Each structure stands twice: as structure tokens, then as C-alpha cells.
Amino acid sequence: MTNIVQQIRNADRILLSTHRQCDGDGLGAELALYYALKKMKKNVQIVNVDGTPRKYRFLGTEKIIALFQNNPVMDLRADLCLIFDTNDERLLEPLFSGLKKSVKKILFIDHHPLLQNGPQPSKDSMIDIAAASTGEMAYAIIKELGVEFDEDIARSLYTSITFDTQLYRYVRNSSRSHEIAAELLRYNIQPEEVHRALFGNQTVQKMAFLAKALGQIEYFCHGQLAVLRLRDADLIAHHLEPDDARDVIDMVMNIESLEAAVMFREDAVDEYKLSIRSKGKLEVRTLAETLGGGGHAFSSGAFIKGKYGDLKEQIVSDLTQKISRIA
Template sequence: MSDLSRNKKPPAADDAISAICGAITSYTRFLICGHIRPDGDCLGSQLGMYHVLKTLGKEVHLYNAGPVMEHYQFLPGIEYIHPTLDPNYRPEVSMFVDCGAVNRVADDFQPQGFLINIDHHYSNLRFGDINYIDETSAAVGEQVFYVVKRLGMEITPEIATCLYLSIIADTGSFRYPNTSDSTFTVAAELVRSGAAPHLIAREYYETRKPESVRLASRVMANFHFAYNGQLVWSEITQQMYESAGGEDNEPESLVSELRGIKGVEVAILFHELAEGGLRAGLRSKGGVDVSRVAKEFGGGGHPNASGAYVRGDYETLKKQILAAMAADFAAK
């Protein structure tokens, strides 16, 4: 084994990795949870860990409240992810991936057993019995990789495919500021272990539904500037869903594409909720910490990528969030 498993990890992370390996070895019945409206990092980490535990002969249930979008259906093991919990299953260990807090799994989620918390959000509430929190990790998939290495296991093509997807999802295919030399080192080992970059990219980027592309075109055509063009925002209203015929989940990368406009520092995509209120996706090029405003509205995330879910009047909330951004631009 190379010394990659100890590469750049802070000492606390190193201890957490050892403790996780100890728990994996000692226990038999596991539950792996991810956050609601899962992204590629969440699903890739859940499934990567699933294959690890199954290889070790463990009993594993996978829980995600969903919805799981179409372009993740290629992931090996995706059929084992369930949107409901088996009430008769009593896990000895509940493992959380990519979840800053327990209620990211579901509003009233009741954790059971010994809790392992693996995450890279610096705002993580450290709710686990073991907390492996490393905000220098580009993706939780990278953290799962270090656990697998420490276990001394061979990385199968299934594990490699899931973890590679995690990494490309959270780095925008190695474009975002979280991409480091170690991200490439991990990715290279995953490719050597059987992850096929072109096939994974084809499934992830090139299997969109026509409705999603139609909806995306409307979002991209109707953007608005604020703060002298430093902020761009757009929206998906319920009416747009109805006319485009898309599923109730926007194409994920849209807000990042809006950020691509020259001169823009921050992009926000508002998503009107059928139940009243909105979800806001916030992305920054690095000069503004968008998690500040996300937190003010009950959400959170990373400095460059955050989100919030707020109930109330859609138009009022939209104005409030845009107004709350004033502090970031006035300060500059």
C-alpha cells in the first residue's frame, strides 16, 4: 500500500479514519444515510461505502429520501437505495455521508445506534460518535477513499466508479477551487482501479431529458443582474415546470453555469416550491462567502456553494435574500 492513505490528512482526520475502520471491523449491521435531494457526491459516497461493507460481508441498508435523478441510474448498486426505512431493521451503526446535520437526511429523522459522520462541510454539527470532518476534501468520496485504503482493501471497479462520480460531481469535473493535487492523485488511483472517466462523464452529463434541457434554456434566457452585474439571479417557477413538463428538480448544474458570466461574483437560482416558499442555490467564484446568507435563511453549505430552503411567500423571500447580499457587495 502506498502512503496515499495518509496523504495531507490532518491528525484529527487520521484518528477518525482509524476509528471508522475499527467500527467497520467490529459491527455487522449498518445503515448508510445521505441527504435529501442527493447530489453526485452524496450518492457516490453512499454507494461506494455500500460496496465496501458488502465486500466485508456486512448487512447494509441504504436510505435516501430522494428524489434520485435519472442521470444517477448508472451507478452500480443504485437499486438498493430506498426512500423509506425498514421499521424492523435495527442498525448497530448509522453512517452519514455529506450531511452537515442529522435533519439533512429527513426532517424528523431519528438516528439509531453508533453514529459515524463523514463530511466535508465546515459547518458540520459534529453529531457523530465518530466525526470524520475534513473541509479540505473536495468530495466525501475522497474521504471514503481514504477509509478504504486504511482498511487495506482492494478498490473494485464498482467502488472506483462510485467514488470517481463523487469527485467529478463536487469539483465540477476538476474545475472548482476545491480541486487540489491530491484530488487528481485519488482520481488517478480510481481510474487505475476501473473507473472509466469517459463512460461516467457520458452518463452524468449526456443523458438529460428533453424537458430538463427545455427548462434549462428558459432559466438561462431569463437571468437578472444586481449589484452592478456582480450578482446574477434566475428562477424556476411552478408555472415554468408546468409548461416545460420537467420533473420537480432543476438540472443541478444550472446555477454554476450562471456563475460563468464574466464579471459575475455570485449566482443565485431561486426555485419556487409548490408548498409555498423557495429553495435557493448560491454559488460564488471565491470572493464572497455565500454560506453567510444561506445560514441567515436557515441553510448552509460551503463558502462557494450553499443552499437554503425557506417556507413563506415566494416573491417576498426572493427580495429578502437579494437584499441580504448587499452586505457582501457593499463591503467590497
């Protein structure tokens, strides 16, 4: 971390970013650093690949974040770029290709394990797989920089940590997330507002979508494996955006008999965002990596292409074999 802090102090112009289809962890972390660097009088800008899901509007991102998809010829020249919540450059394309040409130094700040077979981050990047969220890492950097916390920084970090720990359910057997959250609550943020925005504001259309989607779950391995397909046409028909489907697999994982669940979210014809979850006996990251993705040992994903039937058969076959070995 000392090296990243020194790189920040030495840089005049700094860009911040996160993976495409951003979530609360990467978004909150980059916003917190943005506010901190502004207080240091740095020339700082957030540039994300694509749009911010509407549930994060309470963070006031509209005037802060530039979208590469809206201006692919934007000036990306900078001394330093910090990328949050991924160490896989492929998840920032086509933005990353532009960054490589224009930025002097690119560093990743992430809590996911490095890919066994895939792009590797620069050696000075900050990778901490013990951290429950990237927000915790951003918190540590801001502390090391000596920037005084305020409401904006605290709200951004609280959002990051709360989102990725799923309301503090997944804290890596550590008190760290709770300790940081307790400190952040001193800065006049409203935790109920954050919780409601992240997990509580479900629309009537979302409920109707869920009713249809959950009714189409397929079960394998005597109810130990669930497979769910979310169609793009159904999202559109219910006036939903892709991020509205992000939490569906977590609902499925509440089924008592399951060891694992797989969700295919259709993004285009024969293109899917794959999510794989396990309750802890089944390691799923290796499977995700073979499909060009990655993630955590028990929570991984990938962007994949192909016919749904073929993809499902391949993944179900792999997971069925693994489940049979733990039975």
C-alpha cells in the same frame, strides 16, 4: 478516521445514507462503502430519504437503495449508521428521527464546515473541510479498512469525486483529487461514460427549459448579482425533475460580470430550494445559515419558506451590501 474504521469493524449491521435530494457526491460515497462492506461480509443497507435522480441510473442503484419515503415503518435497527455529504441532521428528516430511535451509533462523514448555529454531529464523526469531495474521504476509509478495490467501488468513487469537483475544476488547490482519480481509472471504469451521465446527457426538454429560465434572470448591483427563479410548473411542463435544475446556477455563474448568483427552485407553493454561489470574494455561507441552511464559503444553500418577493428582497439586500463593500 481510525475511530470510524474501528466502529465499522466492530459493527454487524450497518446502515448508510446521505442528505435528501441526493447528489453524485453523497450517492457515490455511500455506494462505494456499500460495495466495500459487502466484501467484508457485513450486513449493510443503504437507506435514503427520497428517490435517486435518473441521471445516476448508470450506477445501478435501483436494487441497492431502500427509500424511506416509500416505507416509513421499515426496520432501521443497526449497530452503526454512516451518513455522507452532510453534517446537518435536518437534511435527513424524517428519516433521521427514526435512525435516532433505532441505531446505536450515528456518524457523519462530510467535507462541509460545521454549522455555527445549528445541529452538531457526534464527536466521533469525520469532518474534513480540506477534502474536495466526500468521495475522497470514503476512498481513505476503504483504504484503511484494507478492502481491495474493484470496478464497482472505483466507479462509485470516481462519480463522487468527478461530480463534486465539477470535472476537477474545484479541487481545493490540491493534487489529491487527480491522484485518486488516476488510481481509480485502473479498474476498468469508463470516464467518458461517467462524465456524459453527470454533465452531458441534456434532453431537448431541458434545453427548452433553460431557454425560458435564463431569459428571466434579474440583475442587480450593475450586473454583479444575478437572481433566478425556477418554477415548479415549468419543470413539470418540460418533463423534468428537481435534480435537472441543479446545474442551472453554475451556468449563470459563467457570466463575466458576476460576483454572486442566487437561484430559487420552487418545490411547492411558497417553498424553495435556495442556492447561492460566489466567485470567491463574497462569503455566502453565513447568509445561508441565517436561513436555516449551510454549505461551503462560496457555495451554499437552504430550504426556505415564504413569499418569493419577500425572500428575494431579503437576500438581494444582504448580498447588495456585501458586494458594495468589496467594490
